[in-house]
Amino acid sequence: MAGGLLSDKYLGQPESSGAALDTTSLSKYKRFVDDWGGRKLFQELLLTLRAVADRHQFRIYDEVVRYILDRPAVAGVIVGVRLGVADHREDNSGAFQFSLAPENLGHIQSVLIRPRDLYQIIGDCGDKYRA
Numbered sequence: 001m002a003g004g005l006l007s008d009k010y011l012g013q014p015e016s017s018g019a020a021l022d023t024t025s026l027s028k029y030k031r032f033v034d035d036w037g038g039r040k041l042f043q044e045l046l047l048t049l050r051a052v053a054d055r056h057q058f059r060i061y062d063e064v065v066r067y068i069l070d071r072p073a074v075a076g077v078i079v080g081v082r083l084g085v086a087d088h089r090e091d092n093s094g095a096f097q098f099s100l101a102p103e104n105l106g107h108i109q110s111v112l113i114r115p116r117d118l119y120q121i122i123g124d125c126g127d128k129y130r131a
Helices: 024-036 038-056 060-069 091-096 102-112 118-122
Strands: none
Touching: 024 038, 024 118, 038 060, 038 102, 060 091
16 A cells, blocks of 8 residues: 555655655655656545445545455555554454445546556566566
């Protein structure tokens, strides 16, 4: 979930930097957000996700997990946790309680078609794991 950035916690908040990015994941994904389209477009995505979630009473987090799971080439998601710091196993089951209607997907997609192509910018981030 982009190190936690894809959540209500960052909706409408000023741009995070320095000490506010207190984990390696937050720092890394903040750079991805900057390359992807920047703070303004990311906030627009969060607002769109919140609007869809409000109509159906679910969390942005659950909506993102459901969206990813519904992609044709995706068989599962890996949700990161920080042992002893954050345990959301119970919370994560929310993504399995609903499906996203076509009109919801359209709203989300209207934002997702506008950013820069991260694959073109950073390449295949999995290359470093291949021999």
